[in-house]
Amino acid sequence: MVRLRGFKERTIVRDAVKALEGVRFKRVDSEIVEITRACGRILAEDIIAKYNVPHFDRSAVDGYAVVAEDTFGANLNNPVMLKIVGEVEMGEEPIEMSRGTAVRVSTGSALPKGANAVVMLEYTKEVGEFVEIYRPVVPFENVSREGEDIKAGEVVLKAGEILQPQDIGVLASLGYAKVKVLKKPRVVIISTGNELVEIGEELEVGKVVNSNAYMLFCALKMYNCEPSVYGIVRDDFDELKKAIIQALSVGDCVITTGGTSVGKGDLVPEVVKEIGKIVFHGISIKPGMPTGLGVIDGKPVLMLSGFPVACLIGFELIFPHVLAKLTGVRVVKRRGEGVKAKLKRRIPSKAGVRTFARVIYKDGFAEPLMTSGSGILTSMVRANGIVVVPEEKEGFEEGEEVNVVLVRDLIEEVT
Structure with missing residues (x-):
């Protein structure tokens, strides 16, 4: 820049981001927190079941636990009769049963000892002490097997993942009360300018309330930082x-507002240059042209305009890249966003029922998960998106373009 004359040259946004990517910042440390405080945090270790x-x-259903072989050949005209010998509700210890008998069970209740399948309630009828079975089942039909969701020793979540509500559920189910995550980046906001006053101070002619600090404080909270x-x-x-x-002695990053243009009192870039180095200063954007970035002892100093709109635009343009360098994780797309994708496999659905199919979205394609049971929580961990099949459609065909609603942030590793 040339003081009192303007910027001699300005950096286009692409080159500014490229210059930032070439700088190394000190990464934030990790800490152990309770899982109730871990949602939205970046996982710092692999989670092993x-x-x-x-x-x-x-x-997996309401019905009757049976020995599958006892039901072979059953139909509406020739039902199989089995003696009811008990009932197992959710949370109860399983009872024992033998060939020729049946036990009432509910969805989620333990399978009785000796049983190997469950007949859905819809295909049965109680007659006194017996139950009529109108449809055969094969071994382990309608049964959620031990380890079906997660197997001991399996890596369930990898370091670097941004923890979502479903991840917290999995951590709880695995007995993790606490988890190691990256610390929230500590960002210190410095407001510069002789014209500034704080909220509640006398507002004389020529003075301006320091609104930028509170605006940036809120914005940083939304980025899961500690401002x-x-x-x-x-x-x-x-x-x-x-x-x-x-x-810088207490923060991982410093943000300044004001004092970064080319006026007589715009001293921030000169200070940063003396004690560190300037990565770029002056971007070809409007508003926000005076936006700049410096680095001091491996820590970023983001220099923003004093004008509120220019300040916020410069922040939203550059800070996500700074944050990615501090954490090693870049968010490509946010949870809740919709993306278009082609289906790798058909999604079936019954007419009159709205189906929420879990899928893995990658590079413009969506692959439906084979596991879709409502009790399989890891299907919401392995998936990163949902495809909604409306009531009037009987599914989507392979190759059809669908809308995927992301259920977790899409991320990439940053070096």
Whole structure:
């Protein structure tokens, strides 16, 4: 820049981001937190299953536990009669049964000892102490097998993943009360300018309320950071230098607002240059042209305009890239966004029922998961998207374009 004359040259956005990518920042440390505080945090270790989930064979439907071989040949005209010898509700210990008998079971209840299948309630009728079976079942039909969801020793979640609600459910089911995650980046906000006053102070002519600090505080919270407000620093080189050094001593990143253009009091870039280096200063955007980035002792200093709109635009343009370098994880698309994709395999659905099919979205394609039971929580962990089949459609065909609603952030590793 040329003071009082403007920027001699400005960096286009693509080149500014490229310059940022070539700089190494100190990564944030990790910490152990309770899982109730872990949602939205970046996992710092692989999660390995301690035991099978479920840890016992259980009924996947309401009905009758049976020995499958006893039902072979059953139909409406020739039902099989089995003696009812008991009932197992959810949470109860399984009872024992033998050939020629049946036990009432509910969805999720433990499979009785000796049984190897469950007949759905719809295909049965109780007659006194007996139950009529109108449809045969094969061994382990309508049964959720031990370890069907998660097997002991399996890596369930990998380090670097941004934890979603379904991940927290899996952690709980595996007995993890606490988990190691990356610390929230500590970002210190410094507001510069002789014209600034704090909320509640007398607003004289020529003075402006320091609104940028509170705006950025909220924005940083939305990026899952730990922001703090340093306060107002006047347009004085030594004061600015002292403030930035103090802020860097407690923060992983510093954001300044104001003092970054080409006016007489715009001293921030000069301070950063003296104690560190400038990565870029002046971007070809409007508003927000004075936006700049420096690095001091491996920590980023994001220099933003003092004008609120330009400040926020510069922040949203550059800070996500800074955050990616601090954590090693870049968010490509956010949870809840919709993306178009071609189906790799058909999704069946019954007319009159809205189906939520779990899929893995990658490179413009969606692959439906084979496991779709409502009790298989890891299907929501392995999947990163949902395809909704409306009531009026009987599924989507292979190769058909569908809308995928993301159920987790799409991320990529950043070096």
